Amino acid sequence: MELLKNSVFITTGVDGVVDGTYRIVDILPAKDLIFLFELVSPEKLKKPVSLSLSYFVKCNQLEKLKSSGIDIPEYMLRSDEEIPSKYIDKRDSKYQVVADFLACPENIVDLAENVKSRVIKIHAKKHGVVPQYVRRSLNLYWYYGMGENSLLLAYAKSGGRDREKTSGVKKRGRPVFSINDYFTFQKGVNVDEGKREKIKKGAKKFYLTKKGVTLRKAYENTLKEFFKEELEGEMSDGEVRVPSYFQYCYWVKKIFSEHERVVRRTSVSDYNKNKRELLSVATSQAPLPGSCFELDATVADVNVVSAFNRDHVLGRPTLYFVVDKCSRMIVGFHVSLKFSSWEAGRQALVNSFLPKKQLCARYGIAIEEEEWPCAHLPERLLCDRGEFICSQPEKLVVPMMQLNIAPPYRADAKGIVERRFGIFNENLFHDLSGGVKKAVQVRGEVNPRDHAIFTLDEIGALLIHEIMSHNRKKLESLAVESEIFIQNGIDPTPINYWNYAISNCLNALSVLPEQDVVARLLPAKEVTLCSHGIRYGSNLYYQSGSEEFRRKVANARQNGVSKLEARVDKDCMDFIYVRLVKGASFTKVFLTKKSKIFASKHEEDVEFYASWKQSVFRGHGLDSRDIDAYEEKEEISRLAVAEVDSSPGLVNKSERYRNMRERRKEEASQEIMPHDHATDGKKLKVAPADDRLGAYGKEDISNVVSLLKRKKSK
Known part of the structure; x- marks a missing residue:
């Protein structure tokens, strides 16, 4: 430790002084002396102590001294512009007395070494002040750091600010006045220690809870619970005996700090997510691209229709994003009608870890690999409990990267990807036909589902264009968090950060063959x-x-x-x-x-x-026409059976099959139309099979049926 004038330290085992905290007020190397002032209290008068400088240096080498310090009051840490002139005049007059005393080194030597030193009396008489004035000025000067403001008087503490005061008979606080003197009001009551304790109990029971009770309601409940007798007495004679609402609010805020009120009126998760201090940045634990990917899902603010029939609305799809925490690069996405699950989350990871050229080609978009150069694995994956709390992710994902699960109800733990959802809803989905701009629809407004026109594939194609635009966008947050942009003269965009990190090996990324990604994750x-x-x-x-x-x-x-x-x-x-x-x-x-x-x-x-x-093929599929056809077939069958029964019988069974070819020719030569009206009563002429079309001359070809010769098999 360096032994410098005005330095503060703690001594342990130093001969000549008791163990405690001291300040070096002067050093005289010519006389081998060092002067110490014990820092006990600014009100307690002390004299400096002299020690051998060489001995004190040896004690420092033996580590008997430990560096320390004291707190300086706030009113001393001000510039002259902030201090009233009358306080400056008093300070300067004291400082002049102290400076004249310390200008002669013999004065401090005499004061430290002589028990009955008269140097202070002589100096006081010289300046026309009492010796006590000099002693107290020197005491303040040495105690508070040996500066001009060390001699400022503590007027800032006047009135006992922040100190509890006992209540007396006279009512404290602002009196109550009538606006126009038409009415008079009682003075009210003075809140003594007893009433203050009741207010404290009532606030704890009714206000400082998770129920969200207002101060007005808590005040009323406190009066009913803890001021029953006072209320009854007030109702009987009209004299005010209970504190007013404004007194209740004042004492609640005075007894309980604002931080305590906020913490006790909200849950731990809500406080951590919405009310805690914000002293760090989202990328504090992701110093390089690839250090951490964030994955999350949300319901997109747009309705989609079926690709087979656009009249069928399918509702709002689930959108997955995978975002690099450091560079804000969107490295993958997935949109489907499935709700948040491991099945949908693993598909988003596959899209993130594989080249994007073939992914975009599925949606009819042709890109080059350098336009979306993301086909890498991160060092760590931060995701939600909903998709990755089961055992499957641990078996499949952990061998490839570290898996971190965010706490429940803590969306701020994945702030980067959560903000991407808000950006895409505002910049893309809300402007689409079928987009949902409000969480709650007002009665009478048009239902967004009535205007839905986009299929799931079309939403995917729109997302790809918006993602690539986002990756090329200049982000102020990137410019603030990294100096590589100004050093290398590049725009602070996610894709520039990503490419720079890869080309300069400033990343935590890794790659995996497509076959391995497919086998592990699909x-x-x-x-x-x-x-x-x-x-x-x-x-x-x-x-x-x-x-x-x-x-x-x-x-x-x-x-x-x-x-x-x-x-x-x-x-x-x-x-x-x-x-x-x-x-x-x-x-x-x-x-x-x-x-x-x-x-x-x-x-x-x-x-x-x-x-x-x-739905189409469910059920019997029959209608009345099928029933009519069935009945007609049954009637035809019945008539046919009747005709067979009425025909003359055969001699033997072989007669039934005899001369089938001749009978067939004979039957074919008969009229083939069963009803005359089919040809308007005209008879159809049968042409020989070997005749040609020209053999009929002037006959109408529409009334002729040509019997083609059957080709016999050899």
Whole structure:
């Protein structure tokens, strides 16, 4: 520790002084002396103590001294502009006396070493003041830091501010006045210690609770509970005996600090989320891009319709965002009709960890990889309890990255991704047809569902455009948090930060092959290898262009179906990943023509089709025409049976089948139309099979039936 004038320290085991806190008030190297002043109390008069300078230096080397300090009153920490002139005059007059005394080093030597020193009396007589004035001035000067303001008088403490005072007979506080002197009011009561204790109990019971009771209601309940006798007496003689509402408010706020009132009237989670101090930044625990990805879901403020029938409204979809906490880069998204779940959350992670070129192509958007260069894994993933509290995420995600679960009801723990939801609702969804701008709809307003026109795929395409625009947008928060933008002359945008971090190895990102991402995160399904290809569900069929696959399908037609392991990307039904051979990697197979209506559709669209199909084909499917046709067929059958029964009998059974060819020719040569009105009464002429069309001359071709010669098999 450096031994400097005006420094404060604590002594331990130093000969010549008792252990305590001291200030160095002067050092005289020529005389090998150092003078210490004990800091006990500014009111207690003390004399400086002299010690050998060389001995004191040795004590410092032996670590018998420890650096310390004292608190300076607030009224001394002001500039001259803030101090009234009359206080400055008194301060300066004291300082002049102290400065003249300390100008001669012999004065402090005499004061410290002589028990009956007369130097203070001599100096007081010189300045025309009493010795006590000099002693107290020196005491304040040495105690409070040896500055001019150390001699300021404590006028700021006048009146006993912040000190409890005993209540007397006279009423304290502002008197009550009538506005126009038409009425007179009683003075009210003085709140003594007893009433103050009752107010404290009433506030604790009625106001400082989680029920949200107002001060007015708490005041009334306090009077009913703790001032029963005073109220009864006041009602009998009209004399005021209870504190007024304003007195109640004053004492509640005086007894309980504002912080205590806020904490006790709200829950811990609400306080931490909405009322706590904000002394840090959201990126304090994510110093580099890739240090932490935030994942969360919300219900988008827009209604969607079915891709098969736009007249069918499907409601509001669930939107997932994955955002890099440091750079604000949106690295992935997922939109579906599923509610928040692990199944939807894992799909958002797959979209985040795989290249975005093929993701955008599903929505009909062509981009280059450098336009959205995000296909990486983070060091840590921060997500919600709703999606990742089950055991599956721990098994599948933890081997790839650290998984952190945010506390319940603490949206502020994922502030970056939560703010993205607000930005996209304001900038995109609220302006769309079918957008929901209010949480609560006012009666008489147009229902947003009546104007819904966008399908899930179209919402996805709009989101991609808005995400890429967001990643290119200049953000003031980035410019404040990192200096790389001004150092390298680049705009503070998420994509610039991301590219700079990757190119300069200032990131915590990692990569994983597509096959590994698919195998780990996409949901495992069981598909069937059948004669039509690979069947997933009851409506989707897939195929591969390889010759080996064709042979497997042919074998399935001959030997029966078999089960295969698959991974399904629910965002697009155009393809799935199938393990064709046990132990081999996954193969990407594509929709067949048999399932072409599901091209570029979500799994939700397939489910909608299945529901529609079930509703269409449910039940018997018969109507009155089917009943009439059935009755007519039965009548024809009855008549035919009657004709058979009325015909003459046969000699033997062989007669029934004899000469079938001749009978057939004879029957064919007869009129083939059963009713005359079918040809307006005209008889159809039968032409020989070997005649040509020109052989009929002027006959109407519409009345001729040509009997073609049957080709006999050799």
